[in-house]
Amino acid sequence: MSELDHRFRRGHDDLGLRRALPGRLLPALVAAMAFLAALAAAGVVATAHLATQWQHGALAAVTIQVPRPGEPAADDAQDQTRRAAVQAVLAATSGVSVHQLDEGELADLLRPWLGDSAERLSLPLPAVFALHLADPDRDLAALTTRLDQAAPGTLVERHELWRGRLAALARSLQAAAGLALLLVGGIAVAAITVATRAGLAARREAIELVHQIGAPDRFIAQRFAARASLLALIGGTIGALAALPVLLILAWLAAPLTGLTPRLATLALLLPPPLWASLLALPAAAAAIGWVTAQATVRGWLALLP
Amino acid sequence: MVRLDNIGLDYGPPGGGGHTVLSDISFALPQGGFSWLLGPSGAGKSSLLRLLMLAARPSRGHLEILGADIARARRGALPGLRRRIGVVFQDFRLLDHLSAFDNVALPLRLAGRPEGQVRADVAEMLHWVGLFERAEARPAELSGGEQQRLAISRAVIARPALLLADEPTGNLDDAQAERLMQLLHELNRLGTSVIVATHNEALVARHPAAALRLHHGRLAQAAPA
């Protein structure tokens, strides 16, 4: 039977589908849909990226404040300062990396509240350590107790609440982008179904005749599917190409936030590989949606004939 | 090869409520026979042919076409049977977006014949019915008689095992009608079973053969002439 299909496919437009499924409207609709799908895919990729950054980046940090850092530690015989006592405890703790904020960094933190005069006010500033946890979910109770013993009054502050909120936000954004992608796909299916139905109505007599003289459903459905998937492929390609400059501009604008330095020569590096992959997959996905939708629509319609 | 047992056909919603156009039809035709299908307008000739061309399934009874039990046949088995049945429709049903040539070529291309053979066979057929000069014309550009000859060409081009012709001489002059009868007898000799529905009593008188006569959807005569 593949011989049969082959002969028929060779240039003969027996069902007149070139006019029944015209080559402008459907590609234009699919192009618009593909454009939106590219933006939604960019949303999915970008929020996924942000989510992992927020999970493992600065927000995994714990801050430790040591008030009166210069005074001797409580029960210390070797006249060690409270700052040094805390440092010693932290150094002995595995699975964390420690950074002590210097005076400049502290001044930066306080500037919004105290202005440039922070240093000159000679306030009794605490020593501040920023801690990165290798395991963001690690329990800090034991460390907190040991720090309090080494230097009573030491505050351990975890940014858990913010981490949770940002993770929820990232997940919601991702879900919204994913939903948009699904909706766009659904609308594409609807548009192709409507176009196929219109084509069936326009060629009703030809199809009934070809059915009557012995064309199997598979053959008629394949003619429609070939035409619909070609038109969807064209539309998908146009949509993906149109989305490319938009995404590059967005990535350019976002580059300072994601720590990339934009350079024209490395424009390709601006888009993450998963986004490139989705852009390349868009035309193929459009063609596949066109094929499957037209097949299902035509076979459903033909099933009503005896 | 064609066998009907108590066949009935209703038009309208399935499962009753429709109106009955055929009832209690029983007859059998041997392979390679020629039969007239006669009866007044509205008697059900076209409806009976619709059953035989597998365009409708009978509402009642047992139908056997080309050795296949139609009531029990899978839907997927019907296209193969339809490709062995040639039909001349009362209203021609030519495809307006195709040339005369491509209309006639349709069954051959559907059967997967090589394009070279398609071209040769269609050209010969169009010569035979006197339409070769009009091969590139659209059906809408042809006269009624020319369209009918085109419809006949499409029905016989693939040498069907069963040929069903519904009023095939309605738009033909006497000479053309005689030529058509020649063609049908020729096919008949090659083994095709032929059933021709017609009002043309003069033609029937000139070519006596077995006749099925319908009256109000019932068989009034099913005997050889």
Ligand SMILES: Nc1ncnc2c1ncn2[C@@H]1O[C@H](COP(=O)(O)OP(=O)(O)OP(=O)(O)O)[C@@H](O)[C@H]1O
């Ligand atoms: N699709 C249909 N739906 C409902 N009734 C129909 C349909 N087709 C035909 N009929 C009715 O069935 C009866 C038989 O019609 P049919 O076309 O079989 O007659 P016919 O013998 O071919 O007539 P003619 O010689 O005028 O072509 C008629 O009463 C007609 O009105």
Ligand SMILES: [Mg+2]
């Ligand atoms: Mg009729």
